Amino acid sequence: MSYTVTDARLLRINLTKKTIKVEKIEQELFRKFLGGRGLGSKYLIDEIDPKIDALSEANKLIFANGLLTGTFAPTGGRYMVVTKSPLTGTIASSNSGGFFGAEFRNTGFMMIIIEGKSAEPVYISINDEDVKIVDAKALWGLSTHETTDKLVEAFGVEGAKVACIGPAGENLSKIAAIMNDKHRAAGRSGVGAVMGSKNLKAIIVKGSRRVDIEQLEKFKEIVKVQNGMLKAHPVTGEGLPALGTKVLDNIINSNGLYPTRNFQSAIFSGVAEVCGEALVNKKYLQNNTACYGCVIACGREVALPNGLKGEGPEYESGWSLGADCGANDLIAITEANFLCNELGLDTISAGATIALAMELYEKGFIPKEDLEDMVEPRFGNSEAVVYYVKGMAYRETKLAAKMADGAYRLGKAYGHPELAMVVKKQELPAYDPRGVQGHGLQYATSNRGGCHVRGYMISPEILGVPEKLDPQALEGKPAWVKIFQDLTAVIDSAGLCLFSSFALGGDEYRDLINAVLNTELTTEETLKIGDRIWNLERQFNLAAGILPDQDTLPDRLLHEPLPDGPQKGCYSQLQKILPEYYQLRGWDEKGYIKTSTLKDLGLV
Amino acid sequence: MITIKFYSLLRLLVKIEQVELELADVPISTVLEEAAKKVKTPFLHKLVQDGKLITGTIILINGRNIHHLDKLNSRVQDGDEIALFPPGGGG
Numbered sequence: 159m160s161y162t163v164t165d166a167r168l169l170r171i172n173l174t175k176k177t178i179k180v181e182k183i184e185q186e187l188f189r190k191f192l193g194g195r196g197l198g199s200k201y202l203i204d205e206i207d208p209k210i211d212a213l214s215e216a217n218k219l220i221f222a223n224g225l226l227t228g229t230f231a232p233t234g235g236r237y238m239v240v241t242k243s244p245l246t247g248t249i250a251s252s253n254s255g256g257f258f259g260a261e262f263r264n265t266g267f268m269m270i271i272i273e274g275k276s277a278e279p280v281y282i283s284i285n286d287e288d289v290k291i292v293d294a295k296a297l298w299g300l301s302t303h304e305t306t307d308k309l310v311e312a313f314g315v316e317g318a319k320v321a322c323i324g325p326a327g328e329n330l331s332k333i334a335a336i337m338n339d340k341h342r343a344a345g346r347s348g349v350g351a352v353m354g355s356k357n358l359k360a361i362i363v364k365g366s367r368r369v370d371i372e373q374l375e376k377f378k379e380i381v382k383v384q385n386g387m388l389k390a391h392p393v394t395g396e397g398l399p400a401l402g403t404k405v406l407d408n409i410i411n412s413n414g415l416y417p418t419r420n421f422q423s424a425i426f427s428g429v430a431e432v433c434g435e436a437l438v439n440k441k442y443l444q445n446n447t448a449c450y451g452c453v454i455a456c457g458r459e460v461a462l463p464n465g466l467k468g469e470g471p472e473y474e475s476g477w478s479l480g481a482d483c484g485a486n487d488l489i490a491i492t493e494a495n496f497l498c499n500e501l502g503l504d505t506i507s508a509g510a511t512i513a514l515a516m517e518l519y520e521k522g523f524i525p526k527e528d529l530e531d532m533v534e535p536r537f538g539n540s541e542a543v544v545y546y547v548k549g550m551a552y553r554e555t556k557l558a559a560k561m562a563d564g565a566y567r568l569g570k571a572y573g574h575p576e577l578a579m580v581v582k583k584q585e586l587p588a589y590d591p592r593g594v595q596g597h598g599l600q601y602a603t604s605n606r607g608g609c610h611v612r613g614y615m616i617s618p619e620i621l622g623v624p625e626k627l628d629p630q631a632l633e634g635k636p637a638w639v640k641i642f643q644d645l646t647a648v649i650d651s652a653g654l655c656l657f658s659s660f661a662l663g664g665d666e667y668r669d670l671i672n673a674v675l676n677t678e679l680t681t682e683e684t685l686k687i688g689d690r691i692w693n694l695e696r697q698f699n700l701a702a703g704i705l706p707d708q709d710t711l712p713d714r715l716l717h718e719p720l721p722d723g724p725q726k727g728c729y730s731q732l733q734k735i736l737p738e739y740y741q742l743r744g745w746d747e748k749g750y751i752k753t754s755t756l757k758d759l760g761l762v
Numbered sequence: 763m764i765t766i767k768f769y770s771l772l773r774l775l776v777k778i779e780q781v782e783l784e785l786a787d788v789p790i791s792t793v794l795e796e797a798a799k800k801v802k803t804p805f806l807h808k809l810v811q812d813g814k815l816i817t818g819t820i821i822l823i824n825g826r827n828i829h830h831l832d833k834l835n836s837r838v839q840d841g842d843e844i845a846l847f848p849p850g851g852g853g
């Protein structure tokens with residue numbers, strides 16, 4: 159059985175009342191917001207008061223497929239989790255690959271909107287039209303891997319896919335992730351805690367309906383050409399398959415941007431031990447793996463000499479649990495990464511929070527009794543990295559319980575929030591913005607707080623793709639950031655992987671979208687959809703009380719020059735480029751959206 | 763002495779981590795040609811084509827990208843460290 163791309167419906171499940179409803183999605187919404195991040199955000203904003211407590215019953219948790227998820231579009235397997243973030247207070251949208259999204263689309267449902275809160279642990283089971291809320295008491299407390307195995311076994315139908323939380327989400331850690339297919343994470347902004355707050359342990363999906371493409375022949379041709387482009391491009395055809403994202407360790411370190419010991423330095427002396435090349439040379443890397451519909455296959459299947467097996471570390475995870483904590487033991491870093499996946503913690507936030515605990519402890523701001531005799535968090539101590547991952551997921555000690563809510567709240571609890579390397583309370587990823595000005599602007603303005611995948615300026619500023627920009631130059635950067643942010647919103651809402659954008663551009667995404675929507679959008683109009691989504695998210699944040707004064711970076715990055723490396727002496731010049739960015743966005747000089755802009759985008 | 767370090771796919775290709783050359787005050791293009799003579803596996807075609815840097819190639823002299831120096835004419839001095847990354851870095 160098949161259905162057309164926009165003939166999709168949504169499932170509305172109320173966990174308080176235990177009701178399940180099916181609703182139609184208005185066609186117009188696909189043209190305005192595509193799906194995934196855009197469509198999910200539109201529903202969230204229409205349905206919740208942005209000021210609510212994110213962990214209260216009033217919050218909603220939306221699983222949204224992208225417009226092209228489950229089709230055979232290149233990398234078309236991604237789904238998005240949209241909710242209000244308990245970490246940042248902003249809108250959260252965290253996306254993930256693997257196979258869950260495509261299977262979810264095969265049920266014929268474009269979205270699931272989860273409301274209310276169950277009194278007891280439950281999971282949701284979806285087998286095409288057969289949707290049930292099922293008791294999950296026996297699953298509560300289990301790791302994401304155990305949960306997945308048990309659910310698939312109980313489901314009894316081959317090919318069912320699971321998204322679930324681990325103990326971290328159950329314990330409402332504000333940096334908890336939702337894991338799918340065991341190793342893939344909708345990681346950021348604490349979406350796992352929202353799921354935990356609703357007593358929802360998992361969602362299992364199995365579908366037999368296929369998305370029907372009206373202009374099938376045309377679509378096939380477009381996909382063939384684009385898969386060819388992905389295979390021919392050095393990044394997506396060669397670099398990512400061979401070395402994965404960890405090819406970046408040496409690139410970023412050699413450029414003097416590799417944040418070390420909680421951003422106290424940007425050069426890591428232990429990089430040779432932990433880099434992507436080492437993962438290959440030490441023979442830990444077994445294979446590369448691919449998500450649904452992906453010819454790139456950047457995933458890492460890794461086996462350690464101690465017998466542990468899993469996927470990762472990715473560049474970000476390897477950095478946060480490694481260099482940021484001053485740790486150079488690749489085995490321990492990988493083990494900590496596996497643990498994050500099993501316990502359901504966001505790796506970036508987990509590592510960055512441990513790094514802050516290390517700085518606070520070494521500076522004497524954390525009293526020893528808060529450790530409750532557990533390992534001392536000191537830079538370079540990889541045993542501490544592994545322990546505190548576990549400690550945070552279970553809120554084990556006085557210190558770990560505070561760490562479970564992320565770096566900002568940890569710093570605040572010990573009197574030094576300024577040492578938390580966060581934007582809008584979300585931990586920054588693996589690029590020191592003092593050495594790369596456009597990327598710093600993108601961190602400061604990201605609608606979900608500190609994040610590298612809302613507009614990956616590292617590509618032009620460091621990697622030289624599509625063209626090389628001087629990382630310290632300011633001129634032209636606001637325009638680049640805006641275009642990257644808008645394009646990324648399109649990719650996220652289409653349900654495609656951001657990595658495809660190393661080889662594909664606005665014209666390619668436009669062609670895919672036009673083929674399934676039967677539209678004739680120009681590239682400019684396609685980017686305008688991204689602009690609309692960006693402003694929609696900003697509207698939510700402003701209404702939630704996350705005001706423009708939070709479009710900034712930690713003091714350390716604004717005022718303390720880089721202490722070493724090729725960019726020694728540089729610091730972020732954010733204030734010099736932020737006004738131009740506001741202007742390009744159609745916002746007033748204070749950073750509020752002008753009514754004329756909202757009108758132009760059809761948001762009023 | 764100038765140290766040339768190979769990274770990522772280049773390292774997997776040439777199977778060595780670095781070479782050292784006794785050179786001083788020469789353009790980076792000369793350094794690359796001399797390094798190619800010292801390494802068994804040909805690698806220059808991964809970085810440069812028709813006398814131009816391939817899009818995405820990263821060549822650093824002491825951490826500074828030659829794109830923002832004098833491209834392939836950038837001068838290399840005794841003691842400098844060169845890092846070579848073929849296109850293919852992404853994450």
Ligand code: SF4
Pocket residue numbers: 233255256447448449450452453454455456457655656657658
């Ligand atoms: S590039 Fe990597 S993360 Fe993206 S879809 Fe492919 S395998 Fe998944």
